[in-house]
Amino acid sequence: MSLWRGGRNWRGAVIFIWLGSNGFAGRAFPKADSASAEGPAFFWGEFYNESASMQTGRDNFIALSHIRQGVQKQISSSLFLDGYLLLRYGKDRRRDFWNNRFEWGPGLRLRFADKLLLAGYMEFIRGSYLNDPGEDAETPGKRYDDFRTGLIFWYGWDRYQDPAMQVSFPADFWGEAYADVSYYRMERKNTIGYAHVKTGIHAMRFWKTTLDVFGVAYLNKDVKRDFWNNKAEFGPSVWIKPWEGFDLEFYMEWLNGYYYGIESIDPNPYAQRYRDRRMGILLWIGW
Numbered sequence: 001m002s003l004w005r006g007g008r009n010w011r012g013a014v015i016f017i018w019l020g021s022n023g024f025a026g027r028a029f030p031k032a033d034s035a036s037a038e039g040p041a042f043f044w045g046e047f048y049n050e051s052a053s054m055q056t057g058r059d060n061f062i063a064l065s066h067i068r069q070g071v072q073k074q075i076s077s078s079l080f081l082d083g084y085l086l087l088r089y090g091k092d093r094r095r096d097f098w099n100n101r102f103e104w105g106p107g108l109r110l111r112f113a114d115k116l117l118l119a120g121y122m123e124f125i126r127g128s129y130l131n132d133p134g135e136d137a138e139t140p141g142k143r144y145d146d147f148r149t150g151l152i153f154w155y156g157w158d159r160y161q162d163p164a165m166q167v168s169f170p171a172d173f174w175g176e177a178y179a180d181v182s183y184y185r186m187e188r189k190n191t192i193g194y195a196h197v198k199t200g201i202h203a204m205r206f207w208k209t210t211l212d213v214f215g216v217a218y219l220n221k222d223v224k225r226d227f228w229n230n231k232a233e234f235g236p237s238v239w240i241k242p243w244e245g246f247d248l249e250f251y252m253e254w255l256n257g258y259y260y261g262i263e264s265i266d267p268n269p270y271a272q273r274y275r276d277r278r279m280g281i282l283l284w285i286g287w
Contacts (some may be wrong), residue, residue, distance in 0.1 A: 044082075045069040045287050052280030056257070056270075062092040062099050068107075082109040086123060095131050103127040103146075117154035122147070150182030166207045174212070175199030190224040198237070208244045213237075216253065225264035233257040233276070247284040253277070 051063040070084025084107050092099035107123040125146040132142060156176035179195040200214020216237050222229035239251035255276045259268055 041071050041073045043069075043071050047283075047285045049283045050280060052278055054276060054278050056274060056276040057092075058094055060092055060094045060096070060099075062090070064088070064090045070107075078113055080111040082111070083107070084109070086125075091130070097129045097131040097133045100130040101127055102130065117152065119152045120150070121152065122149040144186055146184060146186040148182055148184050150180055152180045154178045168205045170202045170205060172202045173199065174202060174214075188224050190222055190226070190229075192222040192229050193220070195219045200237075208242070210241045210244065212239050212241075216255075218255075221260075225262045227259055227263050227266065227268035230260040230262040231257055232260070247282075247286075249282040250280075251282070252279045 046068050047065070048067075049063070049065040051061070053059070053061045066086060066088040068084045068086050070082050073081045073083075075081055086103070086105055086107050088103040090099050090101050103125050104127075105123055105125040107121060109119055109121040111117070111119040123146075125148065126143075127146065128143045154176065155178075156174070158174035159172050175198055177195075177197050179193070181191065181193045183189070183191045196216060196218045198214050198216045200212055202210060203213045204211040214237055215235070217232070217234040219232050220229050233255045235253060235255040237251060237253040239249045241249050253276075255278065257274045257276060259270070259272050259274075261268075261272060
């Protein structure tokens, strides 16, 4: 999972967040196929929602949604430029102000490769906290402007073949590697890195429903030494996709976490080692 980057307990890539974290990265970009080269540009859009329950967040329940509407221009056979408008909304049960916000703004994204996802992006954001930040030293006010830019990488592998039988246990291996490095002007001009690796098997298929079992490792690192951006997590996970061809997933993770012991303005109030159980829902719709 992923959600807000640069905001205390969140992790994920703000460019499509979110999307690399649970297998949606391959669909985060508009399809760059031969048809897109026939005209000067084409329109595309996407809706994404992730809702998750996290034990380490005081048993918090957090939801994040965004809509992108944009246009893509193919510059060469392996170079694609996207311009888009972003709307993003976040809400949680514990009313932590950094999880409750609305953002909007234009963005640009340049994809450098065709066989994998390698891209650079920039976004110009206007945002508003839905809850009053109060006297938080790092937050200038309820409304804010931000500039974000960075690089994104994603690569996946999957030998799964659609079986003829309605019930099967394919046990085919799959995996993905994702990484991003992003600069956030509002977060004290911080640069934050994030990476994960997932690998496992397609354990079961029942008609259009699939069950995957896999292991996952998450890594976080930043320049400003905020403790919530400097940690590693790993453990087993499982997800269920109710309907093939529809990007809806239910997942559960059992994680062992470790803070690196790096601190700056805010001391880490938590134990250096921890355990977490996370349950969530992912939905992506593209057009």
